[in-house]
Amino acid sequence: MLELNNIKKTFNKGTPNEFILYDGLSLKAEVGDHIVVVGSNGSGKSTLLNVIAGSVYVDSGSVVLNKIDVTNKKEYIRAQDIGRVFQDPKMGTCSTMTIMENMSLAYNKGNKYGMEAGLLKHKREMFKDMLRQLGISLEEKMETKAGALSGGQRQALALLMATMGNPKLLLLDEHAAALDPKTSAIVLDLTESFMTKDMTSIMVTHNLADALAHGNRLLMLHKGKVLLDIKGEEKKKMTIEALIHMFSKEEDVFTDTMLF
Amino acid sequence: MDVLISGIITQGFIYGIMSMGVIVTYLVLDFPDMTVDGSFPLGAAVAASLLLSGVNPWLCCIAAFFAGTLAGTVTGILHVKLHIKNLLSGIITMTALYSINLHLTGKPNLFLGNAVTIFTFENGLFAGIPSSIATLIVAFLIAMVIKFALDWFMKTKKGFLVRTVGDNPQLVASLGQNIGAVKIIALAIANGFAALAGAVICQYQQFFDISMGLGTIVMGLVAVIIGKTVFGRIRLIQLSTIAILGTIIYRATIAIALNIGFESIDLKLITAVVFVIALVLSSSEIKESIVRLFKVKNNA
Numbered sequence: 050m051l052e053l054n055n056i057k058k059t060f061n062k063g064t065p066n067e068f069i070l071y072d073g074l075s076l077k078a079e080v081g082d083h084i085v086v087v088g089s090n091g092s093g094k095s096t097l098l099n100v101i102a103g104s105v106y107v108d109s110g111s112v113v114l115n116k117i118d119v120t121n122k123k124e125y126i127r128a129q130d131i132g133r134v135f136q137d138p139k140m141g142t143c144s145t146m147t148i149m150e151n152m153s154l155a156y157n158k159g160n161k162y163g164m165e166a167g168l169l170k171h172k173r174e175m176f177k178d179m180l181r182q183l184g185i186s187l188e189e190k191m192e193t194k195a196g197a198l199s200g201g202q203r204q205a206l207a208l209l210m211a212t213m214g215n216p217k218l219l220l221l222d223e224h225a226a227a228l229d230p231k232t233s234a235i236v237l238d239l240t241e242s243f244m245t246k247d248m249t250s251i252m253v254t255h256n257l258a259d260a261l262a263h264g265n266r267l268l269m270l271h272k273g274k275v276l277l278d279i280k281g282e283e284k285k286k287m288t289i290e291a292l293i294h295m296f297s298k299e300e301d302v303f304t305d306t307m308l309f
Numbered sequence: 310m311d312v313l314i315s316g317i318i319t320q321g322f323i324y325g326i327m328s329m330g331v332i333v334t335y336l337v338l339d340f341p342d343m344t345v346d347g348s349f350p351l352g353a354a355v356a357a358s359l360l361l362s363g364v365n366p367w368l369c370c371i372a373a374f375f376a377g378t379l380a381g382t383v384t385g386i387l388h389v390k391l392h393i394k395n396l397l398s399g400i401i402t403m404t405a406l407y408s409i410n411l412h413l414t415g416k417p418n419l420f421l422g423n424a425v426t427i428f429t430f431e432n433g434l435f436a437g438i439p440s441s442i443a444t445l446i447v448a449f450l451i452a453m454v455i456k457f458a459l460d461w462f463m464k465t466k467k468g469f470l471v472r473t474v475g476d477n478p479q480l481v482a483s484l485g486q487n488i489g490a491v492k493i494i495a496l497a498i499a500n501g502f503a504a505l506a507g508a509v510i511c512q513y514q515q516f517f518d519i520s521m522g523l524g525t526i527v528m529g530l531v532a533v534i535i536g537k538t539v540f541g542r543i544r545l546i547q548l549s550t551i552a553i554l555g556t557i558i559y560r561a562t563i564a565i566a567l568n569i570g571f572e573s574i575d576l577k578l579i580t581a582v583v584f585v586i587a588l589v590l591s592s593s594e595i596k597e598s599i600v601r602l603f604k605v606k607n608n609a
């Protein structure tokens with residue numbers, strides 16, 4: 050489904066700030082893989098998602114999506130099959146548009162954005178039903194601008210919008226990190242509901258407990274390298290203690306924030 | 310109606326067409342577009358030169374509109390494809406347009422003389438109506454056509470993208486749409502409006518002057534800030550309405566200043582002062598969005 054082959058990426062090449070992040074990173078994901086990525090700050094988690102989505106281009110190596118080499122394809126072209134939610138709730142919604150307008154906009158993904166009415170009035174009840182499932186009363190705020198919503202409300206909306214077109218690949222970058230525990234749980238539950246057999250997802254988190262509770266594959270990154278890649282039963286059996294024990298010899302693999 | 314008052318409102322409607330473009334680039338697209346100072350006289354130059362060669366005045370307006378969209382497209386391409394900063398892209402196009410406008414007209418001023426314009430009412434529909442009122446009605450109708458076209462566009466799917474790209478370009482990319490293309494469309498429309506306003510003003514005052522574009526953008530911005538400050542809080546008010554009403558108030562301010570003894574050479578000075586006053590009096594939200602726009606940044 051997704052293949053990263055021997056990716057090399059250096060930031061600020063040729064300057065004193067030159068920084069080699071990936072020196073031959075490879076990763077394969079099959080349909081139905083729901084990968085949770087953990088790793089300390091700067092280990093290259095966000096960049097991994099950026100490389101896949103096309104917001105960062107690699108120096109060498111290839112990115113293959115659904116058997117198509119997209120290494121040199123622009124972000125908006127790859128986006129057709131990709132749904133994305135960022136840590137910042139602002140990145141996933143348009144603040145000057147209402148919930149109804151935002152959802153109409155997202156629902157049209159995959160089709161042409163032409164001169165037809167932007168507002169999908171006939172989908173209103175469907176949108177409301179989708180919002181109702183969140184259980185945070187967003188369905189009563191259809192005419193509220195996204196900019197006037199709280200971070201958690203906005204992120205829940207962003208997640209709904211990102212998954213509306215049934216993307217083949219869902220990229221989530223600490224999308225529940227900025228939320229309070231209750232909203233974070235709601236957003237993660239909703240996320241879980243998209244982790245189906247015919248979808249693929251990559252979810253970055255700083256929280257080891259969340260990482261163990263979600264997905265069917267665990268990837269641990271450190272300094273741009275894959276330290277650990279476990280799936281299925283092996284992942285199910287994994288505990289925080291075992292993880293910490295495994296890497297007790299390495300420095301800065303874990304930070305305090307990852308444990309709580 | 311007093312000829313002076315009808316003149317103010319007429320000009321308010323005409324310049325209002327330009328302000329509607331400005332509100333699209335500045336407030337919706339978040340793009341400080343200086344092209345307008347060149348596309349406004351471009352519209353006038355196109356209309357004036359075509360009129361004098363006997364072309365139907367309405368066709369002249371349409372031609373001017375398309376010339377303006379072309380100018381906006383050039384600015385958009387400079388910014389999107391060549392990654393030139395937004396402010397600079399507009400300045401480059403505006404500079405080039407100065408020569409192009411001169412080429413179109415052949416000289417720095419052009420008098421339309423007795424050429425038939427959209428404001429020629431010898432006979433027909435407006436027979437018996439004072440010409441100042443007939444002029445007002447025509448200006449009003451053009452402004453309304455543009456207003457409703459813009460309102461409609463902003464509600465289309467493409468319009469939704471334009472609104473999104475100014476607020477959150479990442480979302481546009483995430484939706485699988487080309488950010489650059491959306492910006493170019495918005496710039497084309499805005500400059501089409503500016504050029505149309507130029508074409509209409511040129512027929513209204515019956516002459517073209519190469520420097521008539523000077524300060525157009527400042528004028529548009531003042532109008533937008535005034536409109537936003539005075540009418541911005543009205544629920545569901547359209548941006549286009551804000552632009553037109555803001556322009557009329559601005560024109561009235563200028564007329565009052567001239568009436569209490571300022572001379573026409575003071576016009577730009579008055580505009581500058583009104584700009585500062587409007588900016589100071591405007592809500593912090595508008596102030597921030599305008600000031601932020603002119604901090605040089607690159608968001609190609």
Ligand SMILES: Nc1ncnc2c1ncn2[C@@H]1O[C@H](COP(=O)(O)OP(=O)(O)OP(=O)(O)O)[C@@H](O)[C@H]1O
Nearest residue numbers: 060061068070088089090091092093094095096097
């Ligand atoms: N555009 C960039 N320019 C320069 N360096 C960059 C850029 N993007 C990322 N980096 C560097 O690459 C490294 C990995 O960054 P990345 O954002 O992928 O880390 P991360 O694992 O997501 O960290 P965090 O947990 O803090 O979000 C960091 O050292 C960062 O400084």
Ligand SMILES: [Mg+2]
Nearest residue numbers: 094095096222
């Ligand atoms: Mg990160």
